[in-house]
Amino acid sequence: MLNVFLFAGLPYIALVTLVGGTIYRYRSNRFSYSALSSQFLEKKTLLWGSVPWHLGVFILLIGHLIPIFLPGLWRSLMVNQAFLLLVESAGIAAAILCLFGLSVALVRRLTVAKVQAVTSPMDLVVLGLLLFQVLLGLGVAMAHRWGAVWSTQTTTPYLWSLLLLQPNLDLVANLPPMVRLHLVSAFVLVLLVPFSRLVHMFSVPLAYLWRAPQIVIWNNPRRFREVPVVRQFVESRRYFLRGAFGLTAGGTLLTAGVMDKAVSFFRGPAMSPEEQAALLRKRLQRLEMTAEERELELERLRNNYIFVANLKELQPQAGKYFIDYQMRPALAFRTEDGLPLLISAKCTHLGCTVASAVDANKQLLCPCHMSYFDLHSGAPSPGSPALAPLPRLGWALMDAQGKLLLKEGPHGRREGEFNVAQLEECGVFICKEYEENA
Amino acid sequence: MDVRAHVSMVFHLDKCIGCHTCSVACKNVWTDSPGAEYMWWNNVETKPGTGYPTRWEDQMNYKGGWELNKNRELVLRSQSKGGALAKLFYNPRQPGLDDYYEPWTYRYQDLFDAPSGDDQPTAVPISQITGEPMDIEAGPNWDDDLSGSPIYAENDPNLDRLTEDERQMLFDVESIAMMYLPRICNHCANPSCVASCPSGALYKRGEDGIVLVNQEKCRGWRACVVACPYKKMYYNWQTGKSEKCILCYPRVETGQPPACFHSCVGRIRYMGVLLYDAERMVDAMKAPEASLVEAQRNVLLDPHDREVAAAAEANGISPKFIAAAQQSPVYKYVKEWQLALPLHPEFRTLPMLYYVPPLLPVMGRAGDGIYEHEAEEFFTHLDKSRLPMKFLASLFSAGNLDVVKAVMKKQMAVRYYKRAQDVDDVDAAKVQRVLREAHLTPEQAEAIYALTALAPMTERYVMPPIQREEALDGFDMPSCSPEMCKGKCGLGMTQAPQRGA
Numbered sequence: 001m002l003n004v005f006l007f008a009g010l011p012y013i014a015l016v017t018l019v020g021g022t023i024y025r026y027r028s029n030r031f032s033y034s035a036l037s038s039q040f041l042e043k044k045t046l047l048w049g050s051v052p053w054h055l056g057v058f059i060l061l062i063g064h065l066i067p068i069f070l071p072g073l074w075r076s077l078m079v080n081q082a083f084l085l086l087v088e089s090a091g092i093a094a095a096i097l098c099l100f101g102l103s104v105a106l107v108r109r110l111t112v113a114k115v116q117a118v119t120s121p122m123d124l125v126v127l128g129l130l131l132f133q134v135l136l137g138l139g140v141a142m143a144h145r146w147g148a149v150w151s152t153q154t155t156t157p158y159l160w161s162l163l164l165l166q167p168n169l170d171l172v173a174n175l176p177p178m179v180r181l182h183l184v185s186a187f188v189l190v191l192l193v194p195f196s197r198l199v200h201m202f203s204v205p206l207a208y209l210w211r212a213p214q215i216v217i218w219n220n221p222r223r224f225r226e227v228p229v230v231r232q233f234v235e236s237r238r239y240f241l242r243g244a245f246g247l248t249a250g251g252t253l254l255t256a257g258v259m260d261k262a263v264s265f266f267r268g269p270a271m272s273p274e275e276q277a278a279l280l281r282k283r284l285q286r287l288e289m290t291a292e293e294r295e296l297e298l299e300r301l302r303n304n305y306i307f308v309a310n311l312k313e314l315q316p317q318a319g320k321y322f323i324d325y326q327m328r329p330a331l332a333f334r335t336e337d338g339l340p341l342l343i344s345a346k347c348t349h350l351g352c353t354v355a356s357a358v359d360a361n362k363q364l365l366c367p368c369h370m371s372y373f374d375l376h377s378g379a380p381s382p383g384s385p386a387l388a389p390l391p392r393l394g395w396a397l398m399d400a401q402g403k404l405l406l407k408e409g410p411h412g413r414r415e416g417e418f419n420v421a422q423l424e425e426c427g428v429f430i431c432k433e434y435e436e437n438a
Numbered sequence: 439m440d441v442r443a444h445v446s447m448v449f450h451l452d453k454c455i456g457c458h459t460c461s462v463a464c465k466n467v468w469t470d471s472p473g474a475e476y477m478w479w480n481n482v483e484t485k486p487g488t489g490y491p492t493r494w495e496d497q498m499n500y501k502g503g504w505e506l507n508k509n510r511e512l513v514l515r516s517q518s519k520g521g522a523l524a525k526l527f528y529n530p531r532q533p534g535l536d537d538y539y540e541p542w543t544y545r546y547q548d549l550f551d552a553p554s555g556d557d558q559p560t561a562v563p564i565s566q567i568t569g570e571p572m573d574i575e576a577g578p579n580w581d582d583d584l585s586g587s588p589i590y591a592e593n594d595p596n597l598d599r600l601t602e603d604e605r606q607m608l609f610d611v612e613s614i615a616m617m618y619l620p621r622i623c624n625h626c627a628n629p630s631c632v633a634s635c636p637s638g639a640l641y642k643r644g645e646d647g648i649v650l651v652n653q654e655k656c657r658g659w660r661a662c663v664v665a666c667p668y669k670k671m672y673y674n675w676q677t678g679k680s681e682k683c684i685l686c687y688p689r690v691e692t693g694q695p696p697a698c699f700h701s702c703v704g705r706i707r708y709m710g711v712l713l714y715d716a717e718r719m720v721d722a723m724k725a726p727e728a729s730l731v732e733a734q735r736n737v738l739l740d741p742h743d744r745e746v747a748a749a750a751e752a753n754g755i756s757p758k759f760i761a762a763a764q765q766s767p768v769y770k771y772v773k774e775w776q777l778a779l780p781l782h783p784e785f786r787t788l789p790m791l792y793y794v795p796p797l798l799p800v801m802g803r804a805g806d807g808i809y810e811h812e813a814e815e816f817f818t819h820l821d822k823s824r825l826p827m828k829f830l831a832s833l834f835s836a837g838n839l840d841v842v843k844a845v846m847k848k849q850m851a852v853r854y855y856k857r858a859q860d861v862d863d864v865d866a867a868k869v870q871r872v873l874r875e876a877h878l879t880p881e882q883a884e885a886i887y888a889l890t891a892l893a894p895m896t897e898r899y900v901m902p903p904i905q906r907e908e909a910l911d912g913f914d915m916p917s918c919s920p921e922m923c924k925g926k927c928g929l930g931m932t933q934a935p936q937r938g939a
């Protein structure tokens with residue numbers, strides 16, 4: 001029961017009192033908000049009390065608030081052993097700084113007569129409680145090492161469970177008594193804020209950093225009624241600056257957001273590693289093909305004769321594909337008389353490559369739109385979508401020594417002599433001169 | 439031209455008798471509450487002397503006011519913006535109680551309760567802070583009339599400009615001289631206290647330039663106490679807020695002179711409206727030291743100039759206010775006759791209260807028991823004056839001797855002019871020559887004489903009692919309830935001030 005009160009009831013009471021109390025006090029008695037400095041009455045000791053305390057507690061507050069409100073970031077930082085060591089030792093150093101400052105402040109409050117004159121009972125309560133709290137914290141840091149790590153699994157989720165209105169007391173049930181006391185003492189301190197001088201921490205004047213040096217307040221209504229121009233000028237400049245700043249900031253954020261969306265839209269969804277590998281492989285293949293093509297072109301540009309096949313490899317029924325001087329596909333056959341027959345394989349209809357096999361009617365088939373071409377004349381059969389014949393290509397025969405034996409132009413004009421015995425050793429070539437003539 | 443109005447005061451030091459009536463009037467009205475006992479919004483110092491708080495003019499120590507940095511930008515001597523945050527917890531330059539004095543009263547009940555004995559019972563002094571018996575070691579005017587004192591007068595920071603011989607002369611018993619310097623908040627046109635306040639609680643009223651602290655916004659960071667070079671910001675140790683002279687704005691708004699003004703026995707104070715050009719202000723603040731007085735005079739505008747009056751009206755300054763500016767005795771002293779000078783213009787806050795330097799300690803010589811007024815040694819006399827010109831220049835013209843000498847010549851010329859009229863022992867031709875050398879016409883001399891010696895209250899205090907009522911008319915509300923006026927005007931308080939827990 002006590003547990004429930006201390007770890008579920010008290011924190012809520014403290015939080016509600018903190019928020020409600022400070023707002024109520026600010027609205028009803030703003031005059032009472034002050035740092036209540038006593039430097040005027042006593043200066044030398046204050047230096048050694050106030051400065052170490054405020055410095056130390058600033059470091060400690062940061063070290064407590066980051067793990068609570070940015071637990072993910074904190075955990076990722078604490079993975080680093082060196083950083084963890086740094087954080088722990090900084091915390092202990094700050095706690096010692098605080099202890100020193102608080103002790104000096106307490107002694108000063110209790111011994112200096114002039115400071116006593118401005119010391120209220122609440123001042124002493126707060127001072128004592130703070131001293132107690134820092135001692136507990138230091139004790140926890142010493143006795144239960146690596147609080148920066150274990151707190152992320154215990155107190156941080158517990159405090160979040162409080163904030164999310166689902167208090168989970170199991171998280172703190174098994175913590176060491178010193179840690180639990182540290183928590184309870186913190187809740188009491190939070191509870192006391194609206195009733196003590198601690199409210200001055202909400203008055204940290206950060207706005208001073210960017211406010212104009214001089215403050216002039218006009219109270220004369222005529223200035224507003226009769227001098228719209230002057231007022232407008234002053235105000236418009238102020239509003240312009242404010243507006244410009246706001247628009248720039250807002251615009252930057254908006255642009256960043258839109259750009260992010262736009263970029264991801266145009267780049268498409270992110271690919272998995274496998275997909276990326278496949279894509280790259282495909283690209284490589286294409287590049288290889290392009291390179292091959294270029295090599296072929298180059299070959300055709302440089303050579304007057306291009307080797308197609310050995311004559312003996314050629315067959316009358318199934319043609320052999322090759323690339324002609326125009327970089328178009330073509331087919332090579334061997335006719336019944338033992339001589340080669342070269343014909344373009346690019347369909348005259350829409351440019352498909354015709355199939356290499358010859359059917360029973362000695363016709364070639366373009367599979368795209370069923371055009372039949374006569375193998376010898378190249379003429380399309382009636383009813384075919386293609387109307388023009390497939391052109392015949394010229395060829396040359398050379399023996400193994402590179403001696404030109406026979407050549408035939410695209411229109412069947414032959415030059416040279418040959419005998420059948422030689423034919424078996426010959427290679428079939430296409431000739432540039434025929435291309436140029438054609 | 440951005441014409442603005444400013445309420446301003448002139449102190450004619452030749453008439454100040456150092457009676458402290460002004461200080462007491464102010465204390466009784468404003469600073470008699472716990473925590474404010476040590477505050478003297480108005481105090482009167484003996485010069486040469488260390489002043490209140492001790493050596494307040496020593497900015498090497500107190501770091502008050504503005505200075506020009508390497509880029510000729512005006513920066514606070516006491517803090518940078520970030521430094522202000524670092525100094526919240528402990529401000530090394532803040533004067534402590536020891537620099538003022540520990541306020542005390544007496545245990546009067548002892549006079550009644552003492553058992554009968556051989557001796558008269560005494561009332562022991564007790565501290566107003568702790569309530570304990572104490573030894574009184576300092577007070578608000580501890581060095582009153584102590585010119586020549588090695589503890590006080592010799593430590594006057596203004597003597598730094600003097601040579602050793604000049605100092606010796608000043609402290610020669612036969613010729614010791616002194617003057618009184620009544621001081622209140624200068625309601626500067628470029629107030630360093632306002633610029634230093636981290637909470638933004640200090641502000642300058644646009645209509646009349648009065649500088650005030652919004653007590654509900656003040657968080658007691660004490661930066662203003664350090665930043666004010668005149669040390670006229672006071673920290674209330676009881677309420678934890680800073681307080682300052684408010685130029686008795688509740689009185690001024692209802693047509694009454696400020697308490698210090700009203701109670702002045704010597705009638706040394708003149709109060710009126712000045713018109714100035716806010717656009718020229720920046721250049722004036724950055725002028726070289728020797729020309730600071732001149733630069734500040736140039737900011738002030740002639741209210742009789744039709745263009746100025748039109749621009750003022752266009753800027754929302756009421757016809758009554760402009761009429762008051764045209765009658766302003768302050769304008770006459772400061773701009774028309776150029777007799778009144780700002781106090782320590784080198785602090786660059788553009789103080790808007792002005793002083794006519796005293797002629798008597800300069801002119802008077804104790805030779806045969808009568809004051810020296812031989813026309814022959816008329817102006818050469820200035821260099822042999824008992825109160826060195828350098829000392830006055832250090833106070834009123836940032837060390838520029840010519841400015842102070844010109845003022846002295848004018849004052850002397852008026853004196854000779856009137857003496858020739860009344861006693862008739864000065865040659866008229868000589869008087870003419872003297873006036874010419876002082877750049878005065880007989881009419882001006884007559885006017886100076888009249889305003890200095892004869893002026894009744896109505897001529898010394900020329901202020902329209904209007905602003906407050908106007909402010910109320912303009913808002914759509916039946917009356918200016920504290921809730922509605924909060925943060926707008928005045929001290930911003932909505933309830934009795936009580937120290938927070």
